[in-house]
Amino acid sequence: MKNLISIALNSWFKEQKQSVLLFNSITAADEIALMLNGQWDGCNGVMMAKCDEVAVNTAAQLLQATWCYQGDSKAVLDRLTNDQLLRRYAMGERNFVNANLRCTVLASMNLGEINLSYAKLSWANLSQVNLTQADLTAADLNEANLSGADLTKASLVRANLTKANLQLANLKGANLSMANLSGVNLTDADLRGANLALADLRGVNFHYCDLSGANLTGAKFFESEILHSYQQPSENEFSVS
Secondary structure, three states, X not given: OHHHHHHHHHHHHHHHHOOEEEEOOHHHHHHHHHHOOOEEOOOOEEEOOOOOHXXXXXXXXXXXXXXXXXXXXXXXXXXXXHHHHXXXXXXXXXXXXXXXXXXXXXXXXXXXXXXXXXXXXXXXXXXXXXXXXXXXXXXXXOOOEOOOOEXXXXXXXXXXXXXXXXXXXXXXXXXXXXXXXXXXXXXXXXXXXXXXXXXXXXXXXXXXXXXXXXXEOOOEOOHHHHHHHOOOOOOOOOEEO
């Protein structure tokens, strides 16, 4: 009986995972969506109610493309240049899901409301960039320079910000739940009203960081780091469990 339940659950989770496929080519994603009656997301993703892996593999081989399920992070796009990103953004495009922008330089650019979920942005220079209300869900921002960046109300759920520089960054109302911020520099950062629930904050530099109204429920951090580098607000100004 337990085996049957396990098989049923595994099958259910697999079906859920198969709803979004990522390809290493935007053109391939568009064509495969048409071929297999899927919904193209305008970038390299295809949403499918039911995935036939044999059909997907056959279509991908015909187009010389590779693919994976969303979250597997295998089928990344070819590197997107700064000029390509800025030109497409200026034309009104906002969907850059899973884009490869490692080591890119976009300092001081205006990229408000852009969708960079699952994007590869490790070691990128994003200092002073405008990312207000941007979607950076599960983005890789490992050691990225975000000093002075405006991330007001941005979504950074499950984002990897390990050792990133967020000094003087504006993160008011940002959602950083379950994000990895270990070793991050948050000196003088504004985190008023930010959601840091279940985030990894170990080794973070909170010096002069404003955490008023921030939600730290379930976050991992060393209490001494906050006590020694941040003057605590009045009682109940931020939540810690």
